[in-house]
Amino acid sequence: MAVPKTLGIETEFGIVHRGVADPNPITASSLLINAYLSRRAEPGAGPGAPRVGWDFIDETPGVDARGFAHMSGLVPEIETHLVNAVLTNGARYYVDHAHPELSTPECADALSVVRYDRAAELILIESMEAANEILPEDQELVVYKNNSDGKGNSYGCHENYLMDRATPFWRIVQHATTHFVTRQIFTGAGKVGSEAPWKTLDEVPFQLTQRADFFEEEVGLETTLKRPIVNTRDEPHADPLLYRRLHVIVGDANLCEVATFLKVGTTAIVLAMVEDDFLDPRLTVVDPVRALQAVSWDTGLAEPLLLGDGRTATALDLQWELLEASQKYLLQRGTAAVGGVVAEQVVGRWESVLASLEARPEHLLGVVDWITKRHLLEGFRARHGLEPDDVRLAALDLQYHDLRPERSLFARLAAETLVDPRDARTAMDQPPDDTRAFFRGRCLQRWPGSVIAANWDSMVFEVGSESLRRVPMMEPTRGTREHVGTLIDECDTVVELLERLAT
């Protein structure tokens, strides 16, 4: 049965250190994050980022959802020595391999995800400002919210959805794959050219997504090599008998708020339908890796995809089918598991965006990233009479994602917003009310000196001079403001909090 879709996004950002001969991205990422943490830890800076480290005790990224015992060569390394902080909004901000990465706190609906994704951008912007104050005049750190360097290197924007452990994994693979292949028509962030070695710029001058070129498998545990459309990392960060966490690695990082909203909102509903076995079992795509790329490479949205039962359909056709199933699902089963009234907003907006994609894509400027970026590229190319391989087009593509407010091309567009900028700013420091992130964030605000470490499903407090207490948080929907808000407010000390939690 569909469980409440607790969800979140983890974004790896591109980083450039200008003004140095031999830039080291790990050093640059560490400097960026430490500069932010230091600034926020200054007296009077407000409740932003006490220096609390991440707790790795429960991290098991090598466990496979299909039940395999993992081989050591496949297990992602956990880099415990690099900067890794927990913020008072419940987020995790850290160096992952060679990138700064920010995981939003657990959210209860798609609109909340958009708010915390916006807050993440503001945190990265403030980090750049703080770092550049420290660096010599002729150096600068610049952060990009994209997923490819245009040279065959990709970095991720991963989504996470809480799911019912009882749902057979093969059913998730079957139906989620259909959505992942076809949702690209509104989730794509757009890219000049292709990084698939056999595709020329003549064949693919522009495509829907940043990521599709990099996928080689239907299902698998990897995230950096032979990337799979459905990732099997089985690390629920919650009660493993009740839940799994679907770790989705196939998406692009979006700048358009509506795109982020639909990316997570539609996926949450599709996954709830998978849990309730509500979808037509014929809704499967043959050779999904080829289909993923064919959809991304076809800006005309006309590519016919072969379905499991021998029919053909376009990505748009299949999205209409998924939308209609979702509308029926919400009517019959209600919205409780998929974000309440926000789920109705998702479905309403999903419908209007599909209609626009079909007839008037120009209505989606500032709504869908690939259409917005293509509009700018085409205008720029026509104005300057550029050839398709002109490097200025590739530069424009990159700079669309530049997060510096004065340089970002996206920021100049007055794109549609769903979140009040003041709410996004508040979300830099304040956790969401309606998930366990509230408990994590509020405890960090109240007792930063007593929190020794935290992770997704527990916190470690110091009580007295030598004693540590771990508080498990295995249920993502508990620890909300409703559950513990008053309790935390009433307690003066951590000792008192732990005593009252135990009774």
Next chain:
Amino acid sequence: MVEREHKQRGTGERTEGETSEVAAIPASSDGSHRLKEELDDLLDEIDEVLESNAEEFVKNYIQKGGE
């Protein structure tokens, strides 16, 4: 082809579906209006802020290691 039940759609406007009537977020936006009408102004701005040495910028944008 998949049987389509939504042939009346495709006007670019939201149709009044039963679920989408409730609390739908408006489909049109000032943003898309500005983007269409003011492309020339935007292109002027892009000319001003685009990295001055595009070749060097693109060449040096290398991101190894991730995920």
